[in-house]
Amino acid sequence: MAYPDPDSRSAALGARARAVFPGGGTRSLTQLAPYPIYAREAEGCRVTDVDGVERIDFINNYTVQLFGHSHPAIVEAVVSQAERFMSLTLATESEIELAEQICGRAPSLQRIRFTNTGTEAVMHAIKGARACTGRPKIAKCEGVYHGAYDYAEASLDPDPQNWGTDRPRPVGYAKGTPAGLLQDAVIIPFNDVAQSREILDRHADSLAAVLVDPVPSRCGGLPMSPAYIEMLHDFRRSSGALIIDDEVVCFRLHEGGAQTLYGLEPDLTTLGKVIGGGMPIGAVAGTEEAMSVYDSSAGKAACPQSGTFTANPLSMAAGVASMRMFTKDAIDRLNALGETARERLREAFRIAGVEGQITGEGSLILFHMSDEPLADYRAVYRAGTEGRARRLEALFRSLLNHGVITSFTGMACLSTPMEEAEIDHLADAVLAGLRSLEREAA
Ligand SMILES: Cc1ncc(COP(=O)(O)O)c(C=O)c1O
Structure with a gap:
């Protein structure tokens, strides 16, 4: 099932939420238009929503779940x-x-x-x-x-x-x-x-x-x-x-x-x-x-x-x-996987021929839709102007429909249940997302 879908259970829950929460949500980071995606269960690095759609969790409650879900x-x-x-x-x-x-x-x-x-x-x-x-x-x-x-x-x-x-x-x-x-x-x-x-x-x-x-x-x-x-x-x-x-x-x-x-x-x-x-x-x-x-x-x-x-x-x-x-071995392995992920994602941008860059340290990954140097907040602010923030959100939405959860601000992070196969999935999903952005822009 693709997001958004007006007949989905998440859409129905979103309608209920609008009657009790200002703006239809109680946490800005889970609020998504036209309706939030509601979780049913999660295990390891995978989350299944109330409509039965499974995605790999590359945001992990904004870096909390280093060891995945329900360890x-x-x-x-x-x-x-x-x-x-x-x-x-x-x-x-x-x-x-x-x-x-x-x-x-x-x-x-x-x-x-x-x-x-x-x-x-x-x-x-x-x-x-x-x-x-x-x-x-x-x-x-x-x-x-x-x-x-x-x-x-x-x-x-x-x-x-x-x-x-x-x-x-x-x-x-x-x-x-x-x-x-x-x-x-x-x-x-x-x-x-x-x-x-x-x-x-x-x-x-x-x-x-x-x-x-x-x-x-x-x-x-x-x-x-x-x-x-x-x-x-x-x-x-x-x-x-x-x-x-x-x-x-x-x-x-x-x-x-x-x-x-x-x-x-x-x-x-x-x-x-x-x-x-x-x-x-x-x-x-x-x-x-x-x-x-x-x-x-x-x-x-x-x-x-x-x-x-x-x-x-x-x-x-x-x-x-x-x-x-939280041991040296566990963190070293995850950080090395993070390096692999950044390389694979840079390759995806190169193959798609889309302006952008990947930064981050260890198991933290950041997407930017600009090649400009990012030294501080003002540089990052400028890198988000001229429709680039919108393109970043479009990439996030495309990833949702390719089995990947990141954040609409362009952040991702890894968890220890992940292996190279999950990184491959992420890189493939990003390449597909970048290509669809290019098609839309053409
Ligand atoms: C660097 C930093 N400091 C403080 C906080 C606040 O933590 P909490 O959301 O648990 O209040 C956050 C939350 O994301 C953060 O990223």
Whole structure:
């Protein structure tokens, strides 16, 4: 059955959804016009929708499902935990075990506190940095996604009308973002050492932290340069501001996280996605000194952090099972498969004769419908203009009808149940999609 089909069960569910959700959906990433595709079941790297159509899952809930769907070890851990208890107000051994699985994977990961999502982790890291330094401002790279906390959303999607001419300026994401909030946001251009340093130095006395993602997808999926990392380390030394390393996505690149891969030495690291094995999770980890702001053993912490579902037992159990499998061998194999996939996809673009490029690191893959160099958010923004974003979405829709799920933003990622056969399928589907784009354009 091809998508869309007005007689499908997904179309019928979409009609029901429109009566209860604004815009017909409760998560923007699953909303698709004319109706979302509804899942029935998933196993390994394959998902079957409610109309019985099976597709290979190349988005894995936006990088969460590193070990595929319903991995037996994770299912077993969740079921046996659910049979004993689901949520209560006592500490559990599994929270210690998951912490032990994560701490020590990189020198900075000395202590950890769990949260329910990556958004919450970033929020607590920002508040923690403020408590550490007594300063209000947060610097972040223009266009980079760090979840839904207001400060982290500053300048998430600026455009040439509002992003400022010579240097980035803070722009609100949601309509109604208070101007006062934006006064505490400092925006720097990703991987531009000289301009970032100049901007950071101007705010040095009032900056609590610089929040970075070492491989931000919205800056082209290219890694932070060694010179940029050196600049961040040097700025920390001179200013006393902390470095917050957001590894909610890119932790999957190395068994010691992206910081190990690229030599970044943060004070605080935010985690999520893969560390929960498919259950909701987030975490702030960091040096013993920085993490001491959350210590409430002697009364109110400098930065209180808690919540009804913090370290919820089901997430802890799934996370332990997931992190036990998060080994060098597993990650090395998946990263090598990612390299193969990128090569095969570049070949598909060459054969189809379509303008575009493939970027990404390890098991993360990004599609762009432009050959222009992608250095930062502004370059990626320009690469999406002149109908290219529309072509990217058309490719995504074509892939849906060739048995492949990616994201309409041009992102894909791999999971461990995949082999070369799945990569072949992806490359064939992309070639077919590019050819149909060409036919439509002719
Ligand atoms: C880099 C990064 N940080 C933070 C988040 C927020 O995580 P969550 O969706 O679990 O709130 C995301 C989510 O995709 C992310 O990609």
